[in-house]
Each structure stands twice: as C-alpha cells, then as structure tokens.
Amino acid sequence: MTTPTTFKPVSAPRPGENSTLWLIKIATGPVxxxxxxxxxxxxxxxxxxxxxxxxxxxxxQYFQNPIxxxxxxxxxxxxxxxxLIGLRGIILDLNPSRSVLNITTWALVILGVSxxxxxxxxxxxxxxxxx
Amino acid sequence: xTEKWNITLRVSRQKDTENQHFDDFKMEVNPDEYVxxxxxxxxxxxxxxxxxxxxxxxxxxxACGMRVNGVEKLTCIxxxxxxxxxxxxxxxxxxxxxxxxxxxxxDMGAFYRKMEVVSARAVLPITEAEIExxxxxxxxxxxxxxxxxxxxxxxxxxxxCPVAATSPEYLGPAPLAAAQDVGIHRNPELLGIVDCEDGxxxxxxxxxxxxxxxxxxxxxxRIMALRTQVIGAKLGKLFGKA
Amino acid sequence: xxxxxxxxxxxxxxxxxxxxxxxxAFILNRITALxxxxxxxxxxxxxxxxxxxxxxxxxxxxxxxxxxxxxGELLVVAAAIMHGLNGIRIIFxxxxxxxxxxxxxxxxxxxxxxxxxxxxxxxxxxx
Numbered sequence: 001m002t003t004p005t006t007f008k009p010v011s012a013p014r015p016g017e018n019s020t021l022w023l024i025k026i027a028t029g030p031v032x033x034x035x036x037x038x039x040x041x042x043x044x045x046x047x048x049x050x051x052x053x054x055x056x057x058x059x060x061q062y063f064q065n066p067i068x069x070x071x072x073x074x075x076x077x078x079x080x081x082x083x084l085i086g087l088r089g090i091i092l093d094l095n096p097s098r099s100v101l102n103i104t105t106w107a108l109v110i111l112g113v114s115x116x117x118x119x120x121x122x123x124x125x126x127x128x129x130x131x
Numbered sequence: 132x133t134e135k136w137n138i139t140l141r142v143s144r145q146k147d148t149e150n151q152h153f154d155d156f157k158m159e160v161n162p163d164e165y166v167x168x169x170x171x172x173x174x175x176x177x178x179x180x181x182x183x184x185x186x187x188x189x190x191x192x193x194a195c196g197m198r199v200n201g202v203e204k205l206t207c208i209x210x211x212x213x214x215x216x217x218x219x220x221x222x223x224x225x226x227x228x229x230x231x232x233x234x235x236x237x238d239m240g241a242f243y244r245k246m247e248v249v250s251a252r253a254v255l256p257i258t259e260a261e262i263e264x265x266x267x268x269x270x271x272x273x274x275x276x277x278x279x280x281x282x283x284x285x286x287x288x289x290x291x292c293p294v295a296a297t298s299p300e301y302l303g304p305a306p307l308a309a310a311q312d313v314g315i316h317r318n319p320e321l322l323g324i325v326d327c328e329d330g331x332x333x334x335x336x337x338x339x340x341x342x343x344x345x346x347x348x349x350x351x352x353r354i355m356a357l358r359t360q361v362i363g364a365k366l367g368k369l370f371g372k373a
Numbered sequence: 374x375x376x377x378x379x380x381x382x383x384x385x386x387x388x389x390x391x392x393x394x395x396x397x398a399f400i401l402n403r404i405t406a407l408x409x410x411x412x413x414x415x416x417x418x419x420x421x422x423x424x425x426x427x428x429x430x431x432x433x434x435x436x437x438x439x440x441x442x443x444x445g446e447l448l449v450v451a452a453a454i455m456h457g458l459n460g461i462r463i464i465f466x467x468x469x470x471x472x473x474x475x476x477x478x479x480x481x482x483x484x485x486x487x488x489x490x491x492x493x494x495x496x497x498x499x500x
Binding site for chain 1: 378379380383386403406407409410413414417420421423424426427430431434437438443446450453457458460461464467493496497498500
Binding site: 145151198200201202225227228229230231237291293295296297298299301335336337338339341342349351352355356358359 | 390466
C-alpha cells in the first residue's frame with residue numbers, strides 16, 4: 001500500500017528554523033540572571049526610599065558612572081531578545097499557519113528593535129542629566 | 132484468602148459524534164489485579180460495546196495505554212492497589228492528544244508515522260541496549276544478538292507532553308528519543324528532521340514524558356542528549372568534520 | 374473526531390492536575406514568562422517618566438507606597454527569581470547535567486528562590 005498523497009510531510013526542515021534561536025535564549029539566560037542580581041539589589045534594595053526603591057536623585061546619581069548605562073543597555077538587549085524569542089516559542093506552540101508565524105516574527109522583530117532603540121535613548125538621556 | 136475490594140470503575144465513553152461522558156461500573160476486584168483486568172471485566176460481563184485496545188498483557192505491545200485517575204498508565208502493569216482504594220472510584224480515560232476512535236481506543240497513526248520518519252529501531256544489538264550492562268561489559272561478538280527496543284510505542288509520553296497538546300506537528304518525546312537512539316552519526320538525514328521547529332528545540336523541559344514512561348526509555352534525557360548530538364553534528368560540519 | 378492536539382487546548386499548559394514535578398516547573402516557567410514579558414514592556418513605558426524630570430518620576434514612584442502596587446512589585450521580583458533559577462535548571466539538564474535529578478534540582482532551586490524572595494519582601498515591607 002502506498003502512502004496517501006494527502007499526508008503532509010512530517011517534520012520537514014525549514015530555513016531559519018533551527019537551533020539558533022534556542023541557543024540565543026540559552027546564552028542570554030545566565031547573562032540575565034547575573035545582571036538581574038545587580039538590578040534588583042540596586043533598584044529594589046539599596047534605594048533610599050523606605051521600600052528600597054530609588055528616588056529620582058538616586059537614579060541620576062547611579063547613572064553618573066559610565067559603566068552603568070553600558071550595563072543597562074546590555075541588560076536591555078539581552079532581556080528583550082530572551083523575552084521575544086521565548087514569546088515566539090509560546091506562539092509556535094499554538095501551531096500558527098506559516099503566514100501567521102511570518103507576520104508574528106516580523107512584528108516581534110520590530111517590537112524588539114524599537115524597544116531597544118527607545119531604551120538606549122532613555123538610558124543616554126538619564127546619563128546626560130546632572131544631580 | 133484472596134483480598135477483595137469493591138470499586139467503581141468510571142469509564143470514559145464516546146461513540147461516533149457523541150460528546151465524552153462517563154459510565155460507572157461497580158465490581159469486585161482483587162486489588163492485585165491490574166487496571167486492564169477491570170476494564171476487560173466490564174467488556175466481558177457488563178457491556179459488550181466497550182471499546183479499548185490491548186494485546187499482550189505483559190507490557191510489550193504498548194496497546195493498553197490509558198489515563199488512570201488523570202495520569203497516563205500502561206494499564207496491564209498498573210495494579211489496582213497502586214491507583215485506588217477499597218470502596219473508591221477509579222477513572223479511566225483515553226490518552227490525550229490522539230483522536231478518539233471509540234471509548235478508550237485512540238488513533239495512533241500520526242504517532243507511528245513520526246516513529247517511521249526518524250527510522251526508530253524496533254530491535255537493536257544487545258550490546259547497545261542501555262538497560263542491560265554498560266556496553267563495555269559485553270563481548271564484541273555478542274553484537275550479533277538482538278533485543279527489542281525499550282520503547283513500546285505506547286504513546287503515554289505524547290499524551291502527557293504539554294507541548295503535544297497544542298502542536299500536532301511536533302515530533303514529541305518517543306520519536307525524538309528514537310532519533311537519539313538511532314544517532315545522527317548513523318543517519319545524518321536525522322539532523323534536518325530534528326533540528327527544525329517540529330523537532331528537538333520544541334521541548335520545554337516539562338519532563339512529563341519521563342515521568343509516565345512505563346519502560347526505560349527516559350525520553351526527556353534522550354531529548355537532551357539529542358540536542359548535544361545536533362550541536363555536535365553542526366559544529367562538526369562548521370569545522371569540516373562532517 | 375476529537376481529542377487531537379489543538380491550539381484551543383492551550384489551557385492544558387496551565388492545568389496542574391495529572392502533572393508531576395517537571396510539569397509544575399513548566400507551568401511556573403510559562404506563567405512567569407508571560408507575566409514578565411508583559412511587565413518588561415510596561416516597565417519600559419513607565420520609565421519614560423525619568424526622562425521627564427524629577428516631578429513626573431517622583432509622582433509616579435510615590436504610587437509604590439500603595440500596598441497593592443507594592444505587592445505587584447514583589448510578584449515581579451518573585452517571578453523573575455523563580456524564572457531565572459528554573460532557567461538555570463533547564464540549561465543544566467539541556468546539557469545533560471542533573472537530567473536524572475531534575476526533580477531534586479527544581480526543589481533545590483525553589484528553596485533558594487524562596488529565601489531570595491523573603492529577603493526582598495523583608496526589605497520592601499520592613500525597611
């Protein structure tokens with residue numbers, strides 16, 4: 001008996017769908033853990049408000065050290081990449097059609113790039129202010 | 132004297148276009164009997180229309196997988212004592228993520244096709260069987276002896292996998308474990324089949340497959356080992372050692 | 374026919390019934406992933422207040438004294454800690470480390486997470 005022609009191919013390789021995104025997610029994860037330890041300690045523990053959050057002056061002071069905007073921008077790029085690759089993975093689990101998946105991918109790329117551009121502008125704006 | 136329990140077997144029923152509903156069957160059982168024995172008793176003495184799959188009764192054929200009180204079990208080796216108590220209700224349902232043909236019987240066709248696509252081995256040289264002695268303990272000439280693969284193709288892992296619940300195209304635990312068993316080094320075509328969106332990267336490490344596997348496949352561990360194989364093969368290609 | 378995989382069954386991802394330790398870890402990871410994704414973009418938008426000067430930011434940050442907002446902040450910190458530690462477990466097991474001990478790894482990491490969450494909760498609520 002021959003295989004019915006209505007059968008779709010099983011697990012066919014597709015361009016762009018391989019280990020790359022998974023590896024980026026896996027590589028950004030530990031970076032995020034390290035940066036988050038710093039982020040939470042500074043922003044939610046050492047701040048001068050009673051809850052440990054930072055006041056406006058705390059933030060401006062903190063950003064005076066040039067390494068801080070650099071770390072925050074690294075944090076932004078890794079967190080946005082990790083987050084949106086993860087979100088795409090969840091959407092992939094919803095078994096979207098090829099065209100919906102393509103639109104989703106581009107929407108996520110645009111969202112990611114614009115978030116990073118906005119975030120870099122914000123970090124540099126804060127760094128340029130003085131106490 | 133044989134111990135006797137009175138239980139209520141609550142069986143999922145579904146014929147043709149019916150919605151799923153449950154029928155209760157009260158019966159006396161020996162708690163050391165197996166869940167499949169209780170299901171068969173319904174068919175033999177109470178309701179000849181009950182439909183279910185079974186064959187070997189000794190965990191080789193993989194046909195009698197069902198959900199017992201919500202958890203995937205191979206019913207021929209699941210003692211009633213292990214899943215309920217005297218006077219209680221025992222619920223049996225068909226496996227998840229497979230179309231129901233009738234009552235407890237599901238259509239495993241798509242799953243078998245996936246096993247075929249990865250060239251799953253039904254038998255393998257005894258020297259390669261992980262459940263036996265470590266491979267190094269076998270005399271090399273024993274490689275002529277074959278044994279059945281650990282995977283029974285029962286589908287419990289597919290039923291338990293949360294990703295398989297929404298993704299019909301995802302290869303799923305048993306086929307990915309079979310791909311790892313075959314090995315990309317033996318069959319380089321497997322690289323394209325598993326290194327794609329329906330393949331090894333879709334696993335989100337819920338480990339439910341390994342938790343329900345009634346054999347010694349440990350699909351989750353094999354999926355992780357397959358990832359290493361894929362990365363190794365790709366690095367090999369990158370550096371011209373393919 | 375029915376019972377086959379379908380996108381409509383996405384609720385099955387979050388159903389802890391009939392799941393075991395690894396499955397609960399998956400549920401926790403997926404819920405925290407979605408929550409943190411939502412929070413990330415909210416956070417980026419809200420931080421625009423910093424660019425607008427001390428009055429705008431000061432007015433916004435005063436909201437964090439509200440107990441409900443404070444609880445939300447703690448939930449975000451807790452979600453990030455749990456997601457991060459569980460992520461490390463997934464990386465370990467993905468490379469074959471502790472793959473047969475994934476349950477113990479999960480319990481271990483969640484104990485660490487609990488201690489870290491209590492540490493931040495104490496700072497937030499007790500100064």
